[in-house]
Amino acid sequence: MFEKLMHWMQANNVLPRISDTERQALEAGDVWIDGEFFSGHPDFKRMLDARYGRLSAEEQAFMDGPVNELLSRADCNEIALSRRVPDDILDFMAEQGFFGLIIPKAYGGKGFSTLARSAVMAKVTPHSAILSTYVVIPNTLGAAELLVEYGTDDQKEHYLPRLARGDYLPCFGLTEPTAGSDAASITADAEAFRDDNGDVSLRLNFAKRYITLGPVANLISLACRLRDPDNLLGKGEAPGITVVLIHAGTPGLKQGDRHEPIGEAFPNGPLIGENVVVNADNILGGRDQAGGGWRMLMESLAGGRMVSLPASAIGGMRTIAAATGAYSMVRQQFGLAIGRMEGVATPIGRLNALAYMTEGTRVLGCSAVDDGINPPVVSGVLKAYTTELARQCATDAMDVFSGAGVMQGPKNIIGRGYCSAPVAITVEGANIMTRTLMVFGQGAIRCHPHALEVVRAVENDDSAAFSKGMRGWIGHFVANMGRTLGHGLTRGLFVRVPDVDKHTRRYYKKLGWAASRFALFTDLALFFVGGKLKMRGNLTGRYADALAWMLMGFSTLKRFEAEGRQAEDRVLVDYALRLSLAKVQDAFEGIYENFEGPLGKLLRWVALPLLRVNRLARLPDDRMAVACAAVSQRMDAQSERLNADIFMPENTDSGVGRLFEAFHRVSEAAPLVDRIKAAQKDGRLPAGDPDSLTDAARKAGVLNADEANQVAAARQSRMAAIDVDVFSESEFFDRAVQATRDDRRHAA
Template sequence: MIDVIGWTALGVAAVGGALVGIPSIRRPLLSQPILNTFKKILPAMSDTERDALESGTVWWEGELFRGRPDWDRLLSYPKPRLSAEEQAFLDNQVETACAMVDDWRASHHDGDLPTEVWEYLKKEGFFGMIIPKSYGGLGFSAYAHSQVVTRLSTRSSALAVTVMVPNSLGPAELLMHYGTQEQKDHYLPRLASGKDIPAFALTSPWAGSDAAAIPDYGIVCKGQWQGKEVLGMRVTWDKRYITLAPVCTVVGLAFRLYDPDGLIGDEKDIGITCALVPADHPGVDIGRRHFPLNAVFMNGPTRGKDVFIPMEYIIGGQKMVGKGWRMLMECLAVGRSISLPASNAGMTALTSRAVGGYSRIRNQFGVSIGQFEGVAEALARIGGNTYVAEAARTMTAGAVDLGEKPAVASGIVKYHITERARQVVNDGMDVVGGKGICLGPSNFLGRAYQQIPVGITVEGANILTRCLIIFGQGATRCHPFVLAEMQAVLEKNQKKALHDFDQAFWGHVRFVFGNVFRTAGHSLTAARFARKPQQADSDTARYYQLLGRVSSAFAMLADVSMFVLGGSLKRRESISARLGDVLSQMYLASAVLKRYEDEGRQKEDLPLVHWAVQDALFKAQTALEGVLENFPNRFVAALVKRWIFLWGKPFRQPSDRLGLQVAQLLLEPSAARDRLTSSCYIPRTENEPVGAIELALQATLKAEPLQRKLRQLVKSGHLQANPLANVRDMTEAANQVGALSPEEYQTLKQYDRLRDIVVRVDDFPFEIFAKEEKAPSTTTTATVLPPKEGVPA
């Protein structure tokens, strides 16, 4: 009987092994029916959806999606570096540009950068950083581009935005990748020199985050151009939020092109197309401005109705009609990796340096406010988040220089650096208190607070980015098999479709089981045997193992979610968002660890590293819990939760003790503080609010021992003064009785003077708001209606 059972089991195993292990048997009997099922349940995919999914490249985020990241690969990526030419530009031209801008005057009085600043930016090539030298540009790396924007943003958001937009998603980027040689030869030298100022018009009133649904349209037709009848397009558009539109000389225009008469082919609805149109072209309407939360960078609408545009204005020429969405997606992955991450990382660095210094200078109850644990808690978040933002910004810009167009990573850094900048600036406002809420030339943080929502909103609203893009695109692009399965389902050649699907599907099956067993092993052993770099630093080696544990659990949960929820996962945005949070926190923690290695394992920076990684691990754990607690299938959720958290939740928030160590780094000059805020523009004069903080901090450090001396004199009875009196009162009393040397007296007087400058709040004449302004016009010069039935009239 036992022999019969044994032989039967062996036979079943042999048949099962043949079914799964022999492709010629497996494909017709298993893979073909599964493929047929996939074809029935996979929703139809539009060309724009397909372009969005397939655009860009997958980088380190793909490794994190596999469940077993290769940490040696991460650390092998070269550290981003500036060339001697790029460093000189940062040290000279960028510093000069920063010194030329008075942000208060520009924002409150002039409503624009000074004319001499515009001319300097043009003359020194700021608008042509990404344009090759062969066309008159600077030919800078993505990292240099990022460094420049970061530094400028610590001085003035208007200055940073004015420079970053022509070098980010705009005509220059599109021309370099897709333009005809004639277009490159004409426009790139003009853009590099600032002779042409570009704007790119994508967003419309009816299509903000859903940019692929733009109703702006063009009709292929013939018309008169330069005295001849030529083939072109009659284009109608209504765009808003277009940076540099009010002052641009050339408009990059995205619209949907139709060919109802078949003048260029059989397709009636050709698709999204990009054209480059001179701003003085007949019918182009620019000049009006938006007013984005007191930021004075040039931003406004552009409109046009039935404007005839010759076919030669299409970027790349007629052969590129209908390919605009793919072009935009590819370029957006690069621009979104640099512009907003750089500008918001700069904002966090400025806050860390200025608020940290202010917290040491400002006294309450006879104690520096930075010594209060409540303030220190805020300072810890400020310092830790600044370290994360700078690490992620640098690593992602470095990826672009390696030839990547990181579609998912760009969404991660755009969302999380802008959100962490919001946290940092909000914490900074809490610390500086009343000084922060009263605008004026002495306020070093108020403008940053006003402008935080701009970064949150533009280049893809953060809610959309978190809920739909990071995991929604990541599940397809970063997963090692999902995109291949989808492409096989869409393949028209049946033989090739079956072959490709068979390879992808069974690879996916092996992948799932690998992560299931790996997750169980990590849960059982607390990841003590997980991967770590070959030459791991003893202070950080454990973090690699813990991140490996999270990666394995995430990969398993992602597959479980896609299998159980299927197409409904796309509609369950909260679950998708939390899965994206897990992937994002792993990416941010990876950037922190790489930064620590790239900077030579600076032991002084370890409090920042520990805080940043522990914070990321805790947030990843919270996101995993959030998915499981809200998972519709409660049986599966309970099973997976036990599988991942066998011994309970392993991660905790950074401790108060660690937070105090981080806060202390912000409160006094040190190499660690300089590294943390190396991107800052630091004025050297007390007439500048940040410069005054730098000088006052030095004076504070010299004065603190003398202040303790004064308090001791009062306590011992040698100095008759109220212990709660202002320090200047005690200084004068001690000087009168000869308790201070002339040098000590001058040190305390200098501290008093500089401290008073730092804590000063601006006030203005009563009549400052008496001037009545006209209400802004709400009229438009053109009205655009969405096209009906596929072809507009």
């Protein structure tokens, strides 16, 4: 029976077909907690046992010392205007080891953990996206990462110490006009030939674009498609995708031209090669790695998706949340801090909850990588969803800052980040592609308990393996059908939950309930959509949404447990889980509405109304949003803990420093201002801004001289913090002219 079923599935393309490159991608990396959700029966005890890492003493000292000093030295406004990082800043970074965070100590690097590298990037990026590229690329997408893993002994000895010192500044040449998210379609060509000395060399021709640090790098890791017509390397006539190291100045290589990225114009540009010749020993990993580049690409891209891009996005969200809460208490309208208005408090509450949730996801994901786990599906989720949330958070912050976020200049602390938000959306695979193709497209096969086994059996025409796999799959399907029905009727009452905070137990039960439905509908998608899944991007995107929000919801719960069940954080957990479960509910409704065929009609007309009645959750209510907003609207032990490792400059002349100085002064003076307000109510003081009545309050005996001075100082600081930049006509146009002159001078 199973043999006939296998032949029918082969003939009717029931299951998704897997190309050679897709197979390598599926076989690369690991299944992690994502597999628990695909199982339909998540083991929360085992999931909570996953390590939630912390920085070592050495790593924390680096964060508190060199990182803070770097950001204090680097004038983010001047860097943005000049579009370059000053040489003295780059020298400082080299001296302090910023270029070698990923490189082992044996080769002169820092040998930091993934979590520490992520933390550094999260702290640097909100200060300056241009500066951040000099940290991100050398420590995730440069040559060092691949050399550590694949380099020959000679390559490691030569390159790694020089990369750690900053003698080599790397870039990674992958994207082409016709190869973006589909890295397998690169056309950069390398042909092996025997040179005049009788050795094997490579002749390369390529046209790359969007290469970060491309204009300034002196060591390029170039992804190309290697041909070897005479089989000189012993890998056949077409070894395939290969990574080759090319030095700046190699004849035929053209670099230095620039693209102009939106927002902050970080170094980015094309790399052109015409008959560039290098020795075959320049293959990264040596000649034995000819054709081994696809796995390198998958691992390198997964590193960017798990580490650098989520770190940058989440660091931005945390900084935005802290700054927006502070600004909402410093800025006043109608005699009231705008943060006290519900309409303003609501987006601030959302910012705080999302910052809490995504920081938990970042730490948990990086901890897995440090434990030797490389989960490509989870890294895709982190990249796509944290960068999208960061864009939404930037919009919320702009709504609160309003004019202070619009008017550019040194005092504007969020404008450049808002403008730069689309950049992270597009790199390392555009979010549209990651969401609609990668997350569920890989996850449905890779993370499913039985699907990959069955697909392999069908492709290999192995009836014994197919029979074994299908028996397991049928049992899995029937079990999840029963679990989904049971959990739906009891609203997850019988989901097993380990010893957790009693306040959060209900969220584990709902996640378990959601997981059973997710697993059941994954099977339905594989059975009824099958080989057409790649074409049903809207449907697979909704599956990706459900998985992503379950993962982020669980990460929130893991953080809460790992940090000691801080009672004051429960409001953030409540908001994050309500939001996560409501998003999962929306995803399921979309799946029910858009499933095709007879099953789709049944889901739309019968199951969907029941799904909407028996909801997983509703969106957080207004009271919860206002309570969440208060977290960043006060200065106390909780806000200090949650804002740890966000850069808070001591220089009160900077925009961020000025804002938090005002926030501190206004917070301390608040009880005194309340006394002025009380005096206004009983008629002892006239109407007006309370903190503008210090002289009258002192004369009326409401405040003493010291208290009046404190309120006056707070007002002065507050007014300075809400001020925006003003330029004379000559200054306004000179800024643009000078920037143009600087660009032309350096181009020449």
